[in-house]
Amino acid sequence: QVQLVESGGKLVQAGGSLRVSCAASGRTLSDYAMGWFRQSPGNEREFVAAITWGGATKIYADSVKDRFTISRDKAKDMVYLQMNSLKPEDTAVYYCAARRVLPTRTATDYNYWGQGTQVTVSS
Secondary structure, X not given: OEEEEEEOOOEEEOOXXXXXXXXXXXXXXXXXXEEEEEEOOOOOOEEEEEEOOOOOOEEEOOOOOOOEEEEEEOOOOEEEEEEOOOOHHHOEEEEEXXXXXXXXXXXXXXXXXXXXXXXXXXX
């Protein structure tokens, strides 16, 4: 089993920056890819970014490319999402997820999920 706990979500103004974190624990994580997804009311959960545990491969949704950066700290079993130039449409609950080996853009490919952290961007 893999346990994931997100933190860092809060209210920020448009144009601002925020970093959300995901603490991972449980079984050996060295062969797990980590992803960030988000969901706003009335919408499906959508892909944001993902990374291999080694960090060599990162993928992003077009809507956040050049604004968001995913990273990981293997020593601390942490995954981060740095969000810059935030827009009101980035408002959502942000979820951390894990799956074996390769990162994908599909939520149903991920086996483990955190409880989410709320990010609200005011205009």
